[in-house]
Amino acid sequence: xxxxxxxxxxxxxxxxxxxxxxxxxxxxxxxxxxxxxxxxxxxxxxxxxxxxxxxxxxxxxxxxxxxxxxxxxxxxxxxxxxxxxxxxxxxxxxxxxxxxxxxxxxxxxxxxxxxxxxxxxxxxxxxxxxxxxxxxxxxxxxxxxxxxxxxxxxxxxxxxxxxxxxxxxxxxxxxxxxxxxxxxxxxxxxxxxxxxxxxxxxxxxxxxxxxxxxxxxxxxxxxxxxxxxxxxxxxxxxxxxxxxxxxxxxxxxxxxxxxxxxxxxxxxxxxxxxxxxxxxxxxxxxxxxxxxxxxxxxxxxxxxxxxxxxxxxxxxxxxxxxxxxxxxxxxxxxxx
Amino acid sequence: xxxxxxxxxxxxxxxxxxxxxxxxxxxxxxxxxxxxxxxxxxxxxxxxxxxxxxxxxxxxxxxxxxxxxxxxxxxxxxxxxxxxxxxxxxxxxxxxxxxxxxxxxxxxxxxxxxxxxxxxxxxxxxxxxxxxxxxxxxxxxxxxxxxxxxxxxxxxxxxxxxxxxxxxxxxxxxxxxxxxxxxxxxxxxxxxxxxxxxxxxxxxxxxxxxxxxxxxxxxxxxxxxxxxxxxxxxxxxxxxxxxxxxxxxxxxxxxxxxxxxxxxxxxxxxxxxxxxxxxxxxxxxxxxxxxxxxxxxxxxxxxxxxxxxxxxxxxxxxxxxxxxxxxxxxxxxxxxxxxxxxxxxxxxxxxxxxxxxxxxxxxxxxxxxxxxxxxxxxxxxxxxxxxxxxxxxxxxxxxxxxxxxxxxxxxxxxxxxxxxxxxxxxxxxxxxxxxxxxxxxxxxxxxxxxxxxxxxxxxxxxxxxxxxxxxxxxxxxxxxxxxxxxxxxxxxxxxxxxxxxxxxxxxxxxxxxxxxxxxxxxxxxxxxxxxxx
Numbered sequence: 094x095x096x097x098x099x100x101x102x103x104x105x106x107x108x109x110x111x112x113x114x115x116x117x118x119x120x121x122x123x124x125x126x127x128x129x130x131x132x133x134x135x136x137x138x139x140x141x142x143x144x145x146x147x148x149x150x151x152x153x154x155x156x157x158x159x160x161x162x163x164x165x166x167x168x169x170x171x172x173x174x175x176x177x178x179x180x181x182x183x184x185x186x187x188x189x190x191x192x193x194x195x196x197x198x199x200x201x202x203x204x205x206x207x208x209x210x211x212x213x214x215x216x217x218x219x220x221x222x223x224x225x226x227x228x229x230x231x232x233x234x235x236x237x238x239x240x241x242x243x244x245x246x247x248x249x250x251x252x253x254x255x256x257x258x259x260x261x262x263x264x265x266x267x268x269x270x271x272x273x274x275x276x277x278x279x280x281x282x283x284x285x286x287x288x289x290x291x292x293x294x295x296x297x298x299x300x301x302x303x304x305x306x307x308x309x310x311x312x313x314x315x316x317x318x319x320x321x322x323x324x325x326x327x328x329x330x331x332x333x334x335x336x337x338x339x340x341x342x343x344x345x346x347x348x349x350x351x352x353x354x355x356x357x358x359x360x361x362x363x364x365x366x367x368x369x370x371x372x373x374x375x376x377x378x379x380x381x382x383x384x385x386x387x388x389x390x391x392x393x394x395x396x397x398x399x400x401x402x403x404x405x406x407x408x409x410x411x412x413x414x415x416x417x418x419x420x421x422x423x424x425x426x427x428x429x
Numbered sequence: 430x431x432x433x434x435x436x437x438x439x440x441x442x443x444x445x446x447x448x449x450x451x452x453x454x455x456x457x458x459x460x461x462x463x464x465x466x467x468x469x470x471x472x473x474x475x476x477x478x479x480x481x482x483x484x485x486x487x488x489x490x491x492x493x494x495x496x497x498x499x500x501x502x503x504x505x506x507x508x509x510x511x512x513x514x515x516x517x518x519x520x521x522x523x524x525x526x527x528x529x530x531x532x533x534x535x536x537x538x539x540x541x542x543x544x545x546x547x548x549x550x551x552x553x554x555x556x557x558x559x560x561x562x563x564x565x566x567x568x569x570x571x572x573x574x575x576x577x578x579x580x581x582x583x584x585x586x587x588x589x590x591x592x593x594x595x596x597x598x599x600x601x602x603x604x605x606x607x608x609x610x611x612x613x614x615x616x617x618x619x620x621x622x623x624x625x626x627x628x629x630x631x632x633x634x635x636x637x638x639x640x641x642x643x644x645x646x647x648x649x650x651x652x653x654x655x656x657x658x659x660x661x662x663x664x665x666x667x668x669x670x671x672x673x674x675x676x677x678x679x680x681x682x683x684x685x686x687x688x689x690x691x692x693x694x695x696x697x698x699x700x701x702x703x704x705x706x707x708x709x710x711x712x713x714x715x716x717x718x719x720x721x722x723x724x725x726x727x728x729x730x731x732x733x734x735x736x737x738x739x740x741x742x743x744x745x746x747x748x749x750x751x752x753x754x755x756x757x758x759x760x761x762x763x764x765x766x767x768x769x770x771x772x773x774x775x776x777x778x779x780x781x782x783x784x785x786x787x788x789x790x791x792x793x794x795x796x797x798x799x800x801x802x803x804x805x806x807x808x809x810x811x812x813x814x815x816x817x818x819x820x821x822x823x824x825x826x827x828x829x830x831x832x833x834x835x836x837x838x839x840x841x842x843x844x845x846x847x848x849x850x851x852x853x854x855x856x857x858x859x860x861x862x863x864x865x866x867x868x869x870x871x872x873x874x875x876x877x878x879x880x881x882x883x884x885x886x887x888x889x890x891x892x893x894x895x896x897x898x899x900x901x902x903x904x905x906x907x908x909x910x911x912x913x914x915x916x917x918x919x920x921x922x923x924x925x926x927x928x929x930x931x932x933x934x935x936x937x938x939x940x941x942x943x944x945x946x947x948x949x950x951x952x953x954x955x956x957x958x959x960x961x962x
Binding site (some may be wrong): 123124125126129130131132133134136137138139145148173176177178179184187188243246250251254257258259260261264267269270351373374375376378379382383386391 | 447458462465466468469474476564565566567569572573617634645647648649650651653671673674675676677679680683684686687689839840841842845846849857860861862883884916
């Protein structure tokens with residue numbers, strides 16, 4: 094097991110290094126520089142532009158800038174935002190819990206509804222339920238997030254008034270964040286109704302963000318289950334006289350789960366991408382919106398640091414997924 | 430069970446919030462659904478209106494200030510001022526009894542005085558000031574208004590008198606000092622924080638003399654303020670002010686409808702009609718302090734010919750642009766300054782829309798098969814909500830008089846840089862939003878000779894015009910200045926370095942219970958004086 098983890102880490106470290114390079118070059122290949130954007134229509138003299146570029150260290154050859162950046166990273170310093178003048182790591186860590194909370198709840202929604210509906214659709218192949226689930230999944234997968242979010246807001250918040258329009262908690266409640274996770278912080282605050290408010294604020298964004306993963310998980314579960322159900326060992330199990338619940342629950346599901354877990358792992362990246370739009374619509378103070386703002390402002394340090402941290406998290410999640418395979422199917426551990 | 434109870438409580442909470450927003454008996458809280466997060470809380474560091482809304486307009490005062498909702502100057506932290514005969518010395522007599530905010534880290538031991546004025550300006554002016562480098566700021570507005578070249582020195586005459594000595598006379602000086610970058614900070618707080626080894630707190634946890642003080646800021650989510658109880662001009666009618674940061678304009682509208690906020694900026698033009706009909710909403714409007722224009726390159730043929738420029742201006746159907754691009758939220762522009770600025774010359778007559786006459790002029794001038802570029806900005810601006818669409822309409826208008834147009838565009842930073850080039854090929858769509866309500870801020874910056882190769886995108890240096898605006902810069906008498914600027918606008922119209930296109934109209938929907946909210950002349954939002962029914 095230890096060797097297995099070591100092997101995986103051996104892949105992750107060079108990937109991480111590659112990401113630093115891509116992140117560094119990506120933001121610099123975009124036309125325009127932060128100083129020009131800062132000045133806007135007002136503009137500034139050539140001398141002042143040069144002086145500011147020098148002040149920010151952008152006048153050095155790119156290779157020197159990159160070397161300096163790597164050294165900085167090695168000491169755990171992700172740089173300082175050009176715009177807000179705050180350390181990138183601090184900004185990231187302030188906003189990150191909000192994205193994680195939203196993503197976890199969205200993933201919960203996706204798995205909670207996606208897995209069983211995929212399973213039932215597989216066992217009742219061709220039924221009305223199967224067709225409904227698959228049509229629903231296709232619709233969910235094709236739905237533009239922005240439009241879907243606005244539609245839900247207008248219907249549930251605007252017309253019915255059942256859910257709050259946006260934000261993480263009602264403005265009535267105010268307490269210092271402890272963990273950054275609103276559900277936990279609202280419980281810790283002890284204020285009556287705070288937790289419920291935080292939960293109510295999560296409903297619509299979690300549904301919107303969870304829709305695509307839900308559709309993918311439902312479809313993947315269905316096809317994986319169908320494949321496994323036609324395997325010889327399932328037939329054997331049935332022939333032995335095992336009940337359908339035992340056949341599906343013990344034999345089929347465990348094997349069908351491997352591709353499903355892969356898909357769930359991959360959905361983490363999808364969640365981060367979807368978070369950008371979902372956070373914008375629901376005024377959710379997470380890293381998605383922060384990244385987009387940083388790109389528009391050419392905030393080099395923030396974009397580099399943000400990309401790197403997100404990449405690190407996605408790699409970590411995928412490592413955990415790989416380890417989970419091992420738990421579900423020990424054969425993978427041995428052959429890998 | 431507990432969760433269900435909590436959920437019910439949450440829904441009651443939302444209702445309660447609305448009730449508290451409406452009732453306002455015990456404590457009045459006004460919620461503003463702002464469009465974005467401030468970059469920080471020191472207005473001298475930044476240039477964005479969103480940042481000024483969250484900082485200077487609520488937390489600070491300046492020596493001189495703009496009267497609420499207008500570009501008129503009134504005394505602020507300076508009760509009065511005198512200008513020397515030669516226009517180079519400004520003596521400010523400071524207001525007594527002004528108190529700074531008390532925060533968890535700072536309890537002021539003295540009232541506002543000359544030291545605070547010196548600290549505020551010397552921090553930006555003197556590179557060796559201990560606070561100059563704190564926060565790594567470039568003081569963009571201070572530099573942009575040419576203050577380093579303008580200021581010779583700032584002298585503390587006594588505790589309540591400060592003298593600004595200039596290198597040259599500058600009539601808009603008082604208006605400059607009413608701008609956001611000139612917000613007065615507490616020198617005592619800065620000293621304390623420096624001693625405590627946390628000088629950056631001055632910028633992140635600001636202490637000012639303004640009508641509101643900062644309570645808490647949760648990035649990208651909420652900014653909370655409370656009324657400054659000892660505000661020198663009297664406590665604000667509302668007790669608490671909350672900025673609920675809501676970037677999407679459709680969502681802002683939904684929040685306004687649901688009563689989750691009282692005031693929202695930048696409505697979606699498509700929603701204006703529904704807002705107008707909504708009995709719970711008052712749709713306020715005001716002409717913006719801006720101008721959108723098409724700048725020809727007057728250094729390149731055939732645009733160096735006034736008649737050609739005039740002919741092109743006559744080919745533009747401004748009404749079609751107002752309808753399609755501004756969707757009614759615009760007003761046709763005839764002068765290079767907006768009508769809300771003093772000295773706007775009503776008497777100037779705009780070029781008529783007459784494609785036939787335009788065609789004839791071009792033929793007379795021997796211009797045949799003219800091909801030109803029109804630059805379309807890649808970003809949305811108040812003075813031009815959709816430059817691409819505007820360029821397409823201009824393309825069609827010019828095609829009607831036989832001029833073939835190609836539309837070009839670049840990334841915003843590049844666009845601004847390349848459009849400055851004196852040999853630039855083509856006419857540029859751009860615009861300007863006023864900084865201080867002074868005509869000089871438009872005419873000298875955008876059309877003065879010193880702006881050629883820079884902010885003067887028409888590359889237009891015309892001596893009779895230049896003489897007028899230079900003279901107006903040094904004359905102290907407002908009536909005399911007005912006359913000079915009015916004349917300058919006539920010269921501008923005759924020479925047509927730009928096609929003046931439109932001034933936008935700013936719309937601001939507020940809920941019915943909001944009393945006396947006024948749209949800021951610079952598009953900003955200031956909540957002192959606003960009340961709730």
